[in-house]
Each structure stands twice: as C-alpha cells, then as structure tokens.
Amino acid sequence: MKKLMAGLGILAVMASCNNGTDNRKFTITGELKNETDGPVYLEQLYFSQKPPEVLDTAEIKNGHFTLSGLSAEEGLFRIRTKDGKQGFLVINDQTEIRFTGDSKNPGIAYQSINGSANHSLHKVILYTDSMQKLMGERFTSLQEMKKNGAAASDSTVVALEGEFNSLKELLTKYCFQYADTSKSAIVSLFAATIAPVEIGQFELPLTRLASRFPKHEGIAGAQAFIKEQVALMKKQQEQLLQGKAVIGSMAPDFTLNDKNGKPVSLSQLRGKYVLVDFWASWCGPCRGENPNVVAVHNQFKDKNFTILGVSLDDSKDSWLKAVEEDHLDWLQVSDLKGWNSSVVPLYGIDGIPFNVLVDPQGKIVASNLRGGQLQQKLAEMIK
DSSP, X not given: OOTTOOOTTOOOOOOOOOOSSSOEEEEEEEEEETOOSEEEEEEEOOSSSOOOEEEEEEEEBTTEEEEEEEESSOOEEEEEETTSOOEEEEEOOSSEEEEEEETTOOSGGGOEEOSHHHHHHHXXXXXXXXXXXXXXXXXXXXXXXXXXXXXXXXXXXXXXXXXXXHHHHHHHHHHHHHHHHOSOHHHHHHHHHTSSSOXXXXXXXXXXXXXXXXXXXXXXXXXXXXXXXXXXXXXXXXXXIIIISOTTSBXXXXXXXXXXXXXXXXXXXXXXXXXXXXXXXXOHHHHHHXXXXXXXXXXXXXXXEEEEEEXXXXXXXXXXXXXXXTTOOSEEEOOSOGGGOTHXXXXXXXXXXXXXXEOTTSBEEEESOOHHHHHHHHHHHOO
C-alpha cells in the first residue's frame, strides 16, 4: 500500500486549484437538522498534503445557513460544523446549491444536494462504503480467527483472505471504470483516487483523466503530485538497493517515541530476534496483515523474539485506536510524520505493510515476510 492508498474506512480528498482569474461564485443554501445554532464553515479540499482551506463562515440559525465560495472550476468542498465532527462533501457544479443534511445521521443516505455531479458523487460513496463494510467484516473475522489460534494455512483463513482480495479487486475495477466514464471531472478524480491500490497504479487512470479534461487544473495538479510521489519512492528504492536495508547488512538504527513520548531505539532490542513492522492505521493491507503478526507474536514471544511496530501515521489518535482494535500488544513507536518519517528513506520503504527481521546481532536476515512466510521463517530461525 502506498501513501495515497484509500484503505478500510478511509476517503481521498481533492479539489481544483484557483488560478485567480474568472472565478465563479457559488452559494450553498443549507438546512442541517438536529444541529444547534453556531458557526458552520465552507472548506476547500485539496488533492495533496495541503490542509483544507476555509473559504467562508456563517451562522446556523434554527438549522438553516448560507455559505458562498469562489472557484475557477469544478472542485470538491466540505461543509463543516463548529465541533468538526460533521463534514458534508459538496461539488460546485451549480451556482445555486441546495443542501439538506442531518447531524444525527451524517451518512450520504440522509443527505440531499442538487446537481448531477453531487448525485454521482453520492452514488460512488454509497457503493465504496458498502464494499469497505464487506471488506471490514472479512478483516474482523480473520482477526478473530488468528486471535483464537488459527494458522495462516487454515482453509477458512485462506478462503476469507481470498474473499477480501476479490472484494478489493472488484472495488478497484469499479473506481477506475467510473473515473473513465463520469461526465464530472471532480467525480472522476475522486473515484480514481479512492481505489485501494499502490501509488504507482494511479498514474495511468490520471493520465486518462488529463486527456479527457485537459483544462482542469485539479486533475493536472493531482497528476503532478502522484508523479512526484512515485519519483520519491523510486529514489527511496534506489537507496534500499545501495545497501541501506538489505539482507545481510546491519539494520539501520533509529530512535522514535512510543505512545507516551518516551524515546525508543532499535538498538535497545539487541540480543533478540526483532521483527521491525512498518504499518499505519489507514493502510488496509496492513490492517489485514495484523492478525498474522499477532499470531506469530503469540507463538514466539517467549522464545527470544519481539516486535517493534513503526507507524507511518500522522494522527496519534488514529494510531493508538488501531493498536487497541488490532490487539498489537508489543512496543509501538512513531514520529507521527506519515510518509515524511525519518525511517522511510532510512529503510528505502516504497510501500506498506513492510517489515525486516533482525537477528540478535542486529543484522537483517529477512524482509517483507507475509502470512505463512513469516511464521515459517521464524520457526526455522528460532528453535
């Protein structure tokens, strides 16, 4: 999974870039049921690491409000309430947008927005949400089975993993096909980038979008961003091949903080076999692999073996919530910088989940072990 993997329960956000000329004003007349009076914000969402930008602020009175924004082209925006808990996506395909929502039921099914692009966006979200729910159910079942001692080679485990992968392939096909056929530039961009694939697989769909919508700056910006990230990861891969984290070499040492802010170094674990497990809460394949890691931890934790989890999260709350949900009962560290973490170039990481197995002397003896491979390798090395 790459930096922009969409994942279980996670949405990509993107929008057009204003060029400062020929901006078109749009107005949102909204009704938000079950919401107390207070401020409401209109934010523009960017397909990059740039944070959302507030364009307008209004007051909700008796559930009603009016917001306005300027945009040179079709983009993605968000209506956000004062506490930040509720966010409603809107595309500015109309100059006069009518929105109805419910704070107690924030799901797409309870929202109404005029305009063909917004209807199309709702269709995409409803489908992807349903698929992610099915994938989440498979993941939960796998997690419970592994927690109860089921082996990775168990027929039921294999079947569930097959179902999970099939659902992932079906969702990916849907997203890319929708991106190729939607009349809306921003819906196409949204659909393409929510596909649960590695970052390099976004390049071709975005190239097709750039051909279909050659004047859309948001698509051009997204395409440039993806190319930049792919180039960065290729550079990191070159660093890996130069010997920074290859089998037979000493594992590069690093120091990151644990959940309590205490510095932890890899070298502190010298004397044990250590699985350095790079993952993130937003990474669907990582979460899918976690039951396998839990299983080997339970099997080998009393045999001079431990795990050091290294999260590429940028949200502490999301990180710690995933640790608790997935029962990752071993040492966890993170600098909460996402893909800007210092360990990424140090280990030449171009995707997660990724791991290296370090022997008691600090030497890398294996890498990128998944499922049964991990259990088999540990059984060979740890007697």
